[in-house]
Amino acid sequence: MARPFNFSAGPAAMPAEVLQQAADDMLDWHGSGMSVMEMSHRGKEFGTIMESALADLRELLAIPENFHILFMQGGGLAENAIVPLNLSRGGQVDFVVTGSWSQKSIKEAARYAQPALAASNADSNHTTLPEPGSWKLAAQAQYVHICSNETIHGVEFHELPDLKALGSDAPLVIDFSSHVASRTIDWSRVGLAFGGAQKNLGPAGLTLVVVREDLLGHALPICPSAFDYKTVSANGSMYNTPPTYSIYMAGLTFQWLKRQTEGELSGVAAMEQRNIAKASLLYDYIDSSALYLNKVARDCRSRMNVPFFLRDEALNDAFLAGAKAAGLLQLKGHKSVGGMRASIYNAMPLEGVQALVQFMRDFEKTRA
Ligand SMILES: *Cc1c(COP(=O)(O)O)cnc(C)c1O
Numbered sequence: 001m002a003r004p005f006n007f008s009a010g011p012a013a014m015p016a017e018v019l020q021q022a023a024d025d026m027l028d029w030h031g032s033g034m035s036v037m038e039m040s041h042r043g044k045e046f047g048t049i050m051e052s053a054l055a056d057l058r059e060l061l062a063i064p065e066n067f068h069i070l071f072m073q074g075g076g077l078a079e080n081a082i083v084p085l086n087l088s089r090g091g092q093v094d095f096v097v098t099g100s101w102s103q104k105s106i107k108e109a110a111r112y113a114q115p116a117l118a119a120s121n122a123d124s125n126h127t128t129l130p131e132p133g134s135w136k137l138a139a140q141a142q143y144v145h146i147c148s149n150e151t152i153h154g155v156e157f158h159e160l161p162d163l164k165a166l167g168s169d170a171p172l173v174i175d176f177s178s179h180v181a182s183r184t185i186d187w188s189r190v191g192l193a194f195g196g197a198q199k200n201l202g203p204a205g206l207t208l209v210v211v212r213e214d215l216l217g218h219a220l221p222i223c224p225s226a227f228d229y230k231t232v233s234a235n236g237s238m239y240n241t242p243p244t245y246s247i248y249m250a251g252l253t254f255q256w257l258k259r260q261t262e263g264e265l266s267g268v269a270a271m272e273q274r275n276i277a278k279a280s281l282l283y284d285y286i287d288s289s290a291l292y293l294n295k296v297a298r299d300c301r302s303r304m305n306v307p308f309f310l311r312d313e314a315l316n317d318a319f320l321a322g323a324k325a326a327g328l329l330q331l332k333g334h335k336s337v338g339g340m341r342a343s344i345y346n347a348m349p350l351e352g353v354q355a356l357v358q359f360m361r362d363f364e365k366t367r368a
Contacts, residue, residue, distance in 0.1 A: 004327035005352035009343040011198040018252045036248045053251035060267050064187050070209040071237040076177045079194040080108035085223040087143050088113030094141040099126045099150030126153040128297045132161040137168040144170050149179035152334045156302035160189040179304045183272040200345045202250030205243040271346050278344050278353045279303040285357045291364040309339035326359045
């Protein structure tokens with residue numbers, strides 16, 4: 001059964017193989033007589049699911065031994081509070097604001113810490129990224145926060161800043177919700193990374209936190225126990241009941257990721273190649289077209305989220321209706337930006353982007 005191509009920004013499309021595997025396992029996981037949803041999180045069946053998920057993720061993202069992997073809940077937005085509760089010690093925190101998500105982060109942090117604006121791209125309407133050399137980093141900052149891929153505005157850091165080289169000893173915190181596992185990560189530049197699973201890892205309900213060991217154990221006294229990274233880590237992400245089914249689905253996605261290859265490459269490196277090919281195809285077509293427009297500076301364009309506009313906005317409804325009829329779903333842009341947005345996460349095959357470009361071409365021709 002051919003399914004339509006789904007360009008949702010999140011919760012987003014998942015690999016069909018993963019959904020099929022979950023369907024096959026639904027009533028009886030591996031002869032246990034139970035659905036994964038019905039298992040004790042402390043039983044041996046779920047224990048193997050959890051261990052495999054952790055080991056596969058560590059391998060896929062090449063996470064060093066001195067980083068702890070935490071499976072939490074509350075999504076990226078809860079982490080906007082949980083990170084300052086754990087890392088700020090109530091002091092100054094530097095924020096680079098590059099779009100809606102980092103804007104939300106700095107606002108929430110003000111409840112627990114003293115956020116300072118180190119840099120912003122507001123003057124370009126969030127279509128560029130401020131050069132790291134120009135950031136105002138304070139010596140006393142407890143950490144520096146960036147959103148490494150702005151899902152709504154479609155700007156992405158293609159290289160993480162090297163804070164040490166910029167004269168700062170503060171750990172870098174990245175919100176990588178919408179591009180985790182789409183590319184390799186240089187962990188030597190990162191103190192903590194967090195992200196909701198529902199863009200690139202699995203269903204909603206699971207929040208991933210990868211945190212360097214020395215950053216554990218500094219939570220403010222008001223930090224809820226279930227959100228204290230040290231407590232979560234010490235209990236193997238089972239201080240409270242973890243989102244077991246979402247962890248299982250993410251685990252199936254990790255196994256799917258490990259099976260992916262492009263030439264000599266496999267896993268995340270293969271995905272990165274494929275994601276570059278997908279994004280280039282779409283951006284090159286948009287740039288060559290007389291009807292469509294992407295406003296983001298070329299070297300800051302996200303490989304995952306491609307916002308674009310029809311130069312004649314009166315055609316928006318016809319475009320969306322035609323796309324839906326052609327089996328291309330959820331292309332409407334975020335309400336704060338308008339226009340269209342194609343989210344082309346790992347689960348979107350190259351064929352999906354080819355089908356989108358073909359549709360855009362045909363639509364442009366009929367309107368010429
Ligand atoms: C989707 C998203 C979030 C919000 O995640 P929730 O799970 O809704 O809290 C935060 N940051 C980024 C970059 C996102 O893309």
